[in-house]
Ligand SMILES: Nc1ncnc2c1ncn2[C@@H]1O[C@H](COP(=O)(O)OP(=O)(O)OP(=O)(O)O)[C@@H](O)[C@H]1O
């Protein structure tokens with residue numbers, strides 16, 4: 001019995017290890033490559049710790065421009081799709097019950113339509129509108145930012161609506177009636193009662209909208225016009241070969257995500273603790289000042305957050321002082337020596353081979369060995385040799 | 395404060411599609427009164443209240459508040475405040491913010507609001523709890539906060555939709571007196587909805603008894619209890635024993651009802667039905683359990699019913715005897731406990747006696763089901 005328990009426990013751990021390796025392994029390896037000095041992103045062999053790829057990143061105009069555009073599009077998408085999602089969600093609760101299912105299907109449909117189709121149709125539709133209005137190719141309606149925001153919001157608004165509907169379903173409509181009854185106008189009832197209630201869902205919908213917008217490629221690729229977003233820039237870059245600068249960017253995104261998650265967790269934990277404290281408080285304590293517990297005490301996420309912050313700051317700080325140049329030079333030197341050694345070895349080997357051959361064949365001419373063909377020792381018959389390519393091209 | 399603001403419903407009809415929720419209601423509620431609508435679940439009480447507060451436009455007829463027709467006037471413009479069946483306190487606002495919501499809408503400063511909130515919190519005996527959230531209060535406290543919130547809006551008419559139904563019995567009885575006191579103190583018109591006849595009887599100046607969208611009777615508690623207009627009112631308000639039969643003889647405002655199984659019974663015709671019953675009409679006679687007594691050998695009365703005792707119970711203030719009448723229907727008799735000795739009659743036939751003035755006849759009609 002004990003042993004089978006043990007087996008189960010061990011296999012659960014093994015399973016978890018595999019699962020997390022699958023989930024986080026690529027991120028980890030990629031993060032490592034951002035700090036390794038070779039010009040191609042790789043974690044092994046480890047050569048030199050370097051922060052140069054980060055400065056390379058910050059000097060890359062196109063990446064920076066892409067980030068800027070992505071943020072602009074993201075903000076526009078948040079505004080447009082959260083408000084459309086909220087309107088859609090409110091409509092769902094107001095609409096005639098018999099139409100509700102149909103309405104829901106229609107409003108959810110954009111999620112099911114491939115992004116590519118949405119991209120193309122956005123482009124075509126607004127191009128038609130633009131022409132119908134007799135506007136030029138540089139008009140607002142054919143502006144890449146406008147089109148990308150409109151195109152992405154088409155389906156992101158549906159995601160937002162799903163998030164908002166879930167919250168709205170828990171809303172007690174009599175609360176709005178109570179506000180009206182106490183003299184509020186519909187607008188005031190919305191602003192003071194419904195909106196604060198929806199706030200957490202609006203915040204989640206905004207985050208969701210931003211992330212969905214930030215990572216979108218297949219819709220944006222049709223609509224970006226003069227405003228390539230980060231994903232577009234990255235995709236174009238990859239075609240010309242990638243450098244660890246992209247790993248550095250990815251690493252920063254990962255770190256930012258971890259920051260946001262920890263911050264969120266710490267906040268939730270703090271609220272819980274405040275609520276707990278309020279519940280235990282006597283009337284007198286509440287009437288006086290409610291003591292908010294220090295953010296650190298008993299709040300693990302907050303502690304992790306601070307720890308991560310300290311590590312980040314110190315790493316950034318040391319990156320200004322630390323210079324990998326010496327190491328890189330050493331590695332270069334090392335490589336040069338290794339290469340020379342290897343060449344020397346090869347030469348010796350050949351000389352030996354030649355001597356043996358000469359000994360075997362007796363009076364063979366010596367010139368034969370002086371010009372060995374460069375690519376012929378490759379196992380692929382020389383197809384990768386530059387000269388071969390040249391020849392086939394000619 | 396002398397008169398307060400009255401509310402009138404004139405030929406009020408409310409329909410939801412084909413369904414008639416309120417049928418031709420005519421009610422005059424005097425200013426400063428505590429008026430109750432009493433009726434079983436689903437009879438249209440909330441619907442009437444929503445029409446008064448402006449959330450629902452009547453299909454036909456008018457709602458008048460202080461003599462002014464309210465047609466086309468929204469809930470936020472009417473001088474009413476509604477206490478919702480589920481209270482509808484704003485969950486994210488503190489208690490004091492909840493109470494002074496109407497002032498916030500009117501643009502009052504936070505200091506004024508806080509001051510008013512403290513006054514009202516004193517009144518509802520929740521001093522110093524203004525900084526809590528509604529979720530941190532008990533049911534009864536929440537109840538009082540809802541009342542304070544409505545009163546803070548200084549309405550002319552306060553509408554209460556079964557506000558005590560969620561409370562336990564003790565608290566409910568306590569809140570009854572408290573509500574009545576608050577009403578007397580502020581002097582405004584209260585329109586109260588309940589399906590609990592005890593609440594209606596103890597608190598109200600006047601009561602309207604409702605049955606499936608129809609108002610059966612309007613009157614003060616005594617009139618409703620002693621002089622029911624319909625079979626429904628007689629059976630819904632308080633406990634009543636019913637005897638069915640036909641009118642066999644009329645003399646003035648008394649009628650002799652011949653029942654199939656309990657013989658001929660004499661009773662008074664209820665005021666609303668004077669002159670409306672004819673010989674041969676189907677009628678119902680009601681006698682309260684406390685109006686029946688055990689006949690003794692020396693009884694001089696002339697109204698008797700014979701029955702067999704099925705079981706008895708002791709309720710503290712009364713002994714209850716449950717008997718099976720001639721027709722097999724249950725008759726309940728309540729005998730006040732004055733410390734007398736009480737024999738067990740179970741299984742025995744007994745003769746019950748009543749006075750004709752304590753029994754009441756109405757035309758046959760729908761009964762309230764238990
Ligand atoms: N919006 C509506 N649409 C359709 N029917 C409705 C609507 N509101 C109420 N009704 C119907 O009208 C009738 C009366 O409802 P109402 O809410 O007034 O009952 P009530 O007397 O307040 O009952 P309760 O004591 O259970 O609260 C019910 O049969 C209900 O189904």
Ligand SMILES: [Mg+2]
Pocket residue numbers: 439440441479555
């Ligand atoms: Mg109701």
